[in-house]
Amino acid sequence: MDGVDKERVQKIVYEMSKGSKYFENEKRKEATINQKIEDLRAQCVLLTDEQISFYQTVADKRIIDLEASRDLSKTWLHSDMDAFYAAVETLENPSLKGKPLAVGSMSMLCTANYEARKFGVRAAMPGFIARKLCPDLIVVPPNFQKYTYYSELTRKVFSNYDADFIATSLDEAYVNITDICNDKSVSSEQIASELRNTIYEQTGLTCSVGVAPNRLLAKVCSDINKPNGQFILPNDYKAIMTFISSLPIRKVGGIGKVTEHLLRDVLGINTCEQMLQKSAYLCALFSEHSTDFFLSIGLGLGGTDTPQHKLRKSMSCERTFSATEDESALFQKLADIAEALSNDMHEEGLCGRTLTLKLKTSSFEVRTRATSLQTYIHSKEDILAHASKLLKAELPLSLRLMGLRMSQFYDVKPGRHDPMQKTLKNFIIKDASQSTSCSSYSSDQHLRNGANIDPSAAEESCLSKFESGHLMAVCEPEDYQQSNQIAPVKVCRPGNDASGIKDNADECVPQVHADNEGRSNPEESLTNQNGKMLWWIDDYICSVCGAELPQCFIEERQEHSDYHLAEMLQKEESLNNRRGLLQRERPVVSLVGKISPVGDVARKKQKTSKGKFIPIDAFFNRYKKD
Template sequence: MNDGPGIAGVRKIIHVDMDAFFASVEQRDNPELRGKPVAVGGSTGRGVVAAASYEARVFGVRSAMPSITARRRCPDLLFVKPRFDAYAEVSRQIRAIFADYTPHVEPLSLDEAYLDVTDHLADLGTATAVAEQIRARIRAETGLTASAGVSYNKFLAKLASDQNKPDGLCVITPAKGPAFVASLPVSRFHGVGPKTAERMARLGIQTGADLRACSLEFLTHNFGSSGPYYHDLARAICHRRVSAHRVRKSIGAEDTFFEDLREESALAVELARIADTVWSRIDAKRGISGRTVTLKVKYQDFRIITRSRSLDRPVADRDEFLEIGIDLLRATLPPPKAIRLLGLTLSNLSDGAPQPAPEPPEFALPLY
């Protein structure tokens, strides 16, 4: 594919996003689920949908939706328990594929990542060809599909990857960037959450074109330090670099119980299950360690407390992680009210990686 003439100083960024990742892994591994509406997560009571297949999304089922609502929208919905070890293994396969094309890979989660291929186009010539080959290899080696966006900055690459889902590819060249942004609702912009989108709507800002019509002074007055950022986005400008050595601030998990709990033994069982989930995510990162364990407790009346403990060394393993969590829990017992949710997090993370290499030079390349 000819992506247009090269422009000096322009980067070549790919955003790869797996399609309905958790649900797709379950459908791949269980043929009886294929072509059917599937939700990964708890199926009863206060369960929550962690991921939904595209067959389920047709009915309006979405991640983070209460399971009871999902079931109401799709009576034939099939619930499966999450298998984070399986998802982590597929994630490792995908990242190994990325590494064959560039060392500049910034994972955002198990199922998506940015790749800077500015000076790593191999023999393929264009970033579009790289993205096409990566998608083909993911399908061949994992049996799953991925969508990709190709553009000259992270903001546009992420928007592009969502444009033709599932199993799609979208390329946004410098010539097309401003017009593409102008046509979109601001709610799709990275950094514009629901509350900010509502505030913008009250100011008459619904689309990228509306945002571009606002002066820097107006945006700074209404949105403070975020004003210049929104001013740039409206012009398809994004200066964020692909950071290959970005380390997450924390890794954790939490669960809302079907029934509120008071007894230490029942709470300990639930906390052990949560610790297993967190540690599987830590193992998936390979080399990540952390020194601080934080317990989150939500009571029947929705009041939340947190308790933390930091070590002078990394937490050794899952057993020590859980042991610290249990100690923190015991310090809150007996609870003033029944407990509806527990969460456990590891923070003060380190990946033991060497210092990041210098940013790749910006120079002209022939094609996108």
């Protein structure tokens, strides 16, 4: 920012930091990076002319391929709210207007308004240092409820321009304005102005906007005329290359402090254009993935298509506290973190099998210790039990932070198979050929004819249900499909009877429900462990646990339903196990499972196990043995 006395700021930050353990750790990290720079430089020196020529050929080919992927037909808009949290606080408390303001605490700031930034105060700066830089700084604690409210208002505006807009945080979003520009025959500049005005009208807050042919450039552009401004980069090759020619690499998302340092000090790269000039060296020194990223920056390429919704990969919770080596205190904190994580997982209906313990020692050294389990867990007790084992192995230790991360969730996404992970889909499709059958109508026919289940046929009959958002195979006799009648929903269970398929539909208790408007929705019916049905109250709230998931969250809903179903299956297995019924009373004929009336499940679920989950794998294997 203009007017910032950078030298003074640096001096104050240095004076307040030097000698601290944090500072010492920063120096240690810097030394590691410097060593890496030295190593890369040494590698460069060793490159022969032939090698450089070879890498140049590789790079040139890669550039041609990347260039061929260029798409100038799209127009993306990136919106970034100006000093969002601080602006919301000022909006709600006008007496703060014009005063230097930061949101956060004395230990860390989330953001600072533009008055505070003039003093060198910025986000991710400790409050006590900020106060030193700006003694009149007002620091207010964050209130995320408020920010979420205003964020929702902005998102309503974005959705008017692009129903599939991408929100990357509370205050940033990407909007594909290609269609609206075409439909209204207006320029992207007009759309940008209109969008900014609408956001101001709706929220009283200002935002900055960038428009470009791809998201990477749009984000760079939104930063150019901040605050309360906009910058339009036309969908024109020459304009893009001119823009890129002098653009510092640090302005590009994905290039952080370390990468900037590395590229500058090893290859003398400062601008995006120089990525292309040094392409042979990039190929020689970095991985294929990294090189592609660097070269695409040099070409001004970025994402142009709306990405598919991504499933969550992990969930974590961590807490910083005053450094301590008191073991009982550490285990108590670990229990608190385990509980918080368990609650979060429960809210999203997640079970995971890889648990990672993160530790930060009092000297700021970060360690992670992970364990992958045979079982999927989510309860506080289970998380804590495994986390405690990991922590015990590290003690004695003085810690200032602990965190827990859970990953490797159920994977029910079609086409993404983790061989270690038996998803319900895996089970029904793959295991059907061994001990169970899918109770679809077509499979019934196969079995009646005495034919083996062809896995591909099973897939055809069952998989389509998954692809369309179903959780479990759904009985849809042709009669129902053709007559628009409501099909009874039957839930497949692994072979629970030797008698084969029950083809009498009456024995399958129809699991049809009607919502509060009388509409039936068999597709989303499901029983839970208590025999209750799962459906979406008001097409929004899970009838089992009350979780709120709007209709558009198709995959989240599927995952959520899967969670309840898995819980049901596992608990039932646990119950059956205790009753000792499995081996003795349920001989299973190979290949033949049968439709399991859900009512039957419901009756059995009158007593549910409150114990630990049995691994879903164990559940399936048990039946396979038979």
